[in-house]
Amino acid sequence: MKIACVQLRAHDSAFARSALENALEHIDRAASLGAELILLPESLYPSYYLGGADGADAAWRELDPLPLFSGKAREKRVWLAAGLVIEEKGRLFNGAVLWGPDGTEKLRTFKSNLWHFDRKYVSPGTCFPVVETPFGTVGMIVCADGRIPEICRILALKGAKLVLDLTNLTSTGPDVEKLSNPQLEYMLPARAAENGIWIAVADKVGLESESVLNCGGSCIIDPEGRIEASAGSSKEEILLADIDLSLPGPLFPERHPSRYSALALPTEETSAYKKQFEYIAPADDEIFTAICRFFSSSREEYIAAARRFLALAADQGNLLCCLPPAPGKNTLELAEILSASIPEGGRLAVIPGLDPSGRPEAVLFARNMVLGTLNSEALSPLETSAGAIGAVFGDGGWNPEPVRCLMIQGAEIIIWIDGQKRPGNSSLNVARTRAAENRVFVLHLYGNDASIIGPSGAVLASALRNGDQAVSAMIRRAESRAKTVVPGTNIISGRIPEAYGELIASGEEECRGGN
Template sequence: MQPFRIALCQVRAGDIEEPERNLQNILRALDAAGEAGAQLVVLPECSYPAYYLKNASPYERADVRDFEEVSALFADAARRHGYWLAAGMAVPHSHGKLTNSAVVFGPDGEGRGRYDKSFLWHFDSNWFERGREFPVWDAGFARFGALICADGRQPEIARSLALHGAEVILDLTAWVSSGRESAQLSNTQCEYFMPVRAFENGVWVAAADKWGTEAGSIVYAGRSLVIDPSGVTRVCAPSDEESVVVYDLEPMVVGIVPRRPALYRTLGEPAVGQPTMKVLSEPLVPALANRRVAVVPSNGTFNASTIAARYRELRAQDADLVVFGGEDGPEGWQVELPALEAAVREAGGALVLGVATTGCSAHQSTVLITPEATIEHNATHGRGIQLGAAPSPVVPTPVGNVALMCGDEGFVPEVARGLMLAGADLVAWAAFRPHPMLDAIVRTRADENRIFVAAAWEDAAVVAGPTGALLAVSPRGSAVAMTATVNKALSRMKEMAPGTDVVRNRLPEAYGALLR
């Protein structure tokens, strides 16, 4: 990758009944991007003719220009200004269906292909068919791929683009929002999903969104932005006005946690055979499923008697599961486990603890202790440690089916994804050292899998619900334990929107790159 300038055209949304106004806004924004010296330009999702199409035949309307005519106008803008253009368009096909696509034009005005939205959102499926390929374009100055809006909620899509060589991921989006003040609108994708996608893949992310409303019921968040490979948002547009966001991207090398594709076999298997499908069909009375989970920041050094005393205190406060942050311990620390096992047998519930050792046999482990058994899971991902050979088991507990993550495993989206597919309702993550992305990663892992995530590390802890909402957050540096109510019924509701299911709408046959 070489330094280059990108422009994100945040155009005002318009109804399908006003396509010409939409088009003229777009053409003005494309000229402004060219005048700013952009080398790569991005338009939002379905910039033309609109996002909410009302039916599958938008180009049959008398006031909507032909797809070919509009494409020629976009191609002309790319040619006149000499930039690459990724344009969000509803693309008609000869078999009568549409795709929600990023249509890519080169600086010579020639069409270079398209990406079709894969993870269709809500009424998308009424008129769009989904894409199944994840192309990457080489612009000379950078290799880029594209995803579209809800695609950012599925970790496999951005990961596939990165594995195909993308250094920059374009997000052609239509982030919806709600709020009292237009200037304060936001969306979970710009808050944590897309920063995490940049961070976990070590790529730049550039998202172009609309602003305003469509159909009197769809409100857009604006917030077109550029995120660097460390997950830091470099520039962000307001939510309530037209804007052409211009930013100069530069090469930036960040280290990501190495992948282990041999452990991801289940990600390529059909949903029908996944253990989670059996879990989702189990009868359940939600009113009887409320439980309490506690998270406890670590104080840095493993001490079994201190942990046992803290555990008993939290059990007295009705915590059914207590997750302690990762501690540093000596080799052979397992000899102190009987004290913790005794506390759990006496008080009931379940305890999770992470321990890291250094030296010749450096490793990181997370332990789950229930009255019936003690399970030790060795971290399968990380740097400078001996790696475990298998993912965590999924264990029935009073709070639901619990699985474990240890250390850097949470930074790798395939790990939590596999645990959800294995039937986990809650993932207990014992992390070790603070990191600026940890809160965002916890929320993303919970939201993208529709599970609970309870995480604790040095001086901080958090519980996130299946929608990514923060249910409990410890004051930084306080070592205060926090509790939250969880209900496994919520983790078994896998629809993000009507007809948009995080399990049933995956495309495992398209995720071959993840397994290679």
Template structure:
């Protein structure tokens, strides 16, 4: 399949007539390359910032249907699929929409942006659903810009059979020079979104600056089903990028059962997060100085000796949370190890670790179970505190895991809440999403893998949920443990080494504030009505 990404220069709504002419001209130029599918940006017409002057907005919108008729004719005349982002009225409502026309010029898809970004809701009404459409290449779906920040939207399209997701965007950025422009969706979110769903994603943006207010990223790009960026445009030039893809490489990914992730189908007002974020806190309650210790061990005795060493140093550093590495698979976590560590913890201090547990723990909370676990036992994440039984932090397995049950979190003091994940769980967005909706500020991620895709997944889980991810590396040889903040940035890291430690503040005021920009909130924008169709029973 041959794609054509038409990256156009952003312009103000006052120049809507010129914009319409450029859109048609760029489509004609793209047709000369004989593509199968042409993609244009979000709000290719009339502009992204269509307000605040009502008169010019209405004047420009009057030309939307005429432009759509012209695009339809270009699709028919050139026997090509075209997807164009446009501000258009339907049923008396104004939508930020993407319309797709088939080779005969027929409208075969109308998708309206659901996750309205920043000032979108000043004039747009949000969409209500997503579905894929048929082509001779396979099923294709459409989402629009900030929709890509909500994992369930791409998940719904993949579940509906989409092998390719078309993503018209107006990604914004800020930098001193165009070559420095970047954006979370460009850097990691959409690459992870493609990988976690096993689909291609074709992203088409504008370039330049609109009205000296909105700076576009440019860099229109295509990501393959493994999350690799296979081609991209420049950050600052109007251009047409031709990309050949093979949709047979797309593959379905299991989304699991609804039971562990039922929180995603409920209104946020019904969930713990709403009450948690509405409580009064002191700054001292919200901040927890956290130490990460990375080390290897060949026996339970050696693990305990090293854990005690770092536990004592955590007290010296006033690190109230110590994240220890997972114990090696060769030996199980036993009652002696847990009691010894718990007894050494100072009052108000906590330690979290993971390992294979073969004896029942004192808490009935459940288990954080590895997706590959077989039988009744399994790897579990455990929270330790002085004078208390080890508390199991429950996570969920894939649908084929005998231990798939629920996502549960643990509380540290009055204000901090912790969840857990293992290995491939980082590529299952519902786990961290459900933990966030239940109030988790931090996800402890016990990871025995290495690689760039894992780092991008960690950053994505942090940014899309506005939470901290603490990676505890357990791979043999040199590796690093680190903390990622709710913006997807690294707070601190150990050295790339077999043994090292680091410490930094985790301020959960940042994880309780779920607004990304004014008007866009990762919790209030969870869209529970969409997610019921994401899971199977």
């Protein structure tokens, strides 16, 4: 299948008509290049920001663009997806519509994770349908829907091989040629990799309403999270790529829906929601944290190295120290031995490894004391003086649900012991995504890599790839308790738990409508 991601210039709502004409012209151009599926950006009509020029609101409502796109799909005999503001049952939605080559509407979805001022003008969607096409099963998301894990996972569970992402990705910066966005840098590659799906992105460029700067970067991402083709950040483009949805892609790791009940908890009953209103004095919220990476060939060598690094971390002011995975199958016994090496002063350490049955676990300990054990079966954090700590192991971090459940139940720090080799930077992309989508700190240990990632997704500290090393960063629990990304977008209050039932159900539920 030849797909065209059409990157258009942003515009104010006062110029909705001319922008519509521009979009239709680009459809003609993409079709002339042989595109079988043409993807246009989010809210190309009337505009993204609906609070613009006086009178523009009334003007754009006078025209219904749906027949124009339907007619264009039929005229060019193409599959066509466009982002439009749609009125339905007296409410406005930020919608995405897919038409078939016969001009009939095949799929409609509405943006669910409303971004910034969206909520002032449109209502959220609550249903995530897919459609069968000659190329394979297709789903759609709208822009910030890519920032939360539930939606793409639901689409993948319904069989989607390709997700069309209609976007209005924003950025800041002095150089229009170097604009980007976290979704392009690591979140959407993570979505593709964790679900084993293709993702096609159509974005805008340019400045809208003197305040909304679009970063372009329209792209095609393969099921392993690799960007196969991408556009620039400064000009209109038609990005063409050939993809084959019939080829088998990587399967996402084994899921355990019975453990994911926290996903459906009413928002105001969750620990994450309640912690937003709990005060922490800044002076009590300075958890300098070390993550250690060293290599050993025996239990004795591990104990000696662990003692050395625990002493080093304490001497350098760390209150929490994460050791690398322990050898053998008795991590609890090692924790008890090493607890005598923890200096006084409220310091904590965590040692990941295996329990006697060979199951992964992480043991938290203080001086002469084991505080508790974390494992993959109980997705609840352990409250400590350093914060609420949770852990995931191996593929448990590649599935988005376990970390999501830990966050909902109040986890502020997630330790991920990631053991499987993945292509390129996909493991780090997923780790950064887990941090950003949940606004938590992530301590990521992966082979030779060791990183501390902040709630924004930024890498705060990372070790060299060779040799023994400890790296440290400041963890402030208030940062992970603050779940508002921008005004109007809160990653806990903005969730719609009743829409995510398919993630904990044993079978699929029908969901064919747009809302």
